[in-house]
Amino acid sequence: MKQLLALLLVALPFAPSSTVPETAQENPPRFLEGAERERFLDELEARMSVRKTVAAEFEQEKVLSLFDDKLESRGAILFQAPDKLRWEIQAPFQSILVVAGEDVAKFEFVRGEKRALQLGRGKDPLLLVMSQIRGWFLGKFDRREKTYRLRVAMEPAPLIVLEPMEEGLRKGLSAIEVSLSATLDAVSRVVVHEKGGDKTTMVFHEKKRDVLIPGPYFDLKDPTPLVLEALLASQENAAR
Secondary structure, eight states: OHHHHHHSTTOOOOOOTTOOOGGGGTSOOEEOOHHHHHHHHHHHHHHHTTOOEEEEEEEEEEEETTTTEEEEEEEEEEEETTTEEEEEEEESSOEEEEEETTEEEEEEEETTEEEEEOOOOTTOHHHHHHHHHHHHTTTOOOTTOSSEEEEEEEESSOEEEEEEOSHHHHTTEEEEEEEEOTTSSSEEEEEEEETTSOEEEEEEEEEEESOOOOGGGGOSSSOOOOOHHHHHHHHHHHHO
8 A cells, every 4th residue: 555655646644643743843733623613614615616627736755764765756737626637747757647536547657658557446545545635626625534533723824634533544644734825725735644754745836727628638548648838838829
């Protein structure tokens, strides 16, 4: 499971429920309760759910505590409401993951040749993680707390901390921190803590929202090659 998660942006940092959120070490967040918490979540979903598509760049850093080392990568992400996501690592290697509805496909590049990888379905951890991220881009978090305990803070900065409640998740994952923009309309950073001390940080730089994304970019068999700047430029030219 850890190997699959590490391949993605989505090597979700799993940290124990006793782990102190990274942001709390400098300036402790004030976690909301009751009606105040619900109002925050209502406002977050209202502001984020109006977005139809998002095109963004990301940077990912994975810290391997055992080796005192860092693995850095960068790439692009496309999201189309309600359930399509393309996560592409573009450097230092190339890898594409496409999720559409309940289906998922992953591709790696070997000497420039794109190769499809065989992935499981249903409870495949990769699909479960990507389903979470799709929800976050719409401002949707599990208020019933069946899978994660949800802690919400507005100050000193908007933050949601998810702590796994299911035994299977707790074996590897302790906490996920989702930092939000001050205007509550975008995910700006995700930090995942793992029990062994490894940590993955993903920082998102939104380039444009509500851009037209042609269907072939989410093709599960042969996704169109992505050059984000070219995609955005074509949209601007078409609008003139």
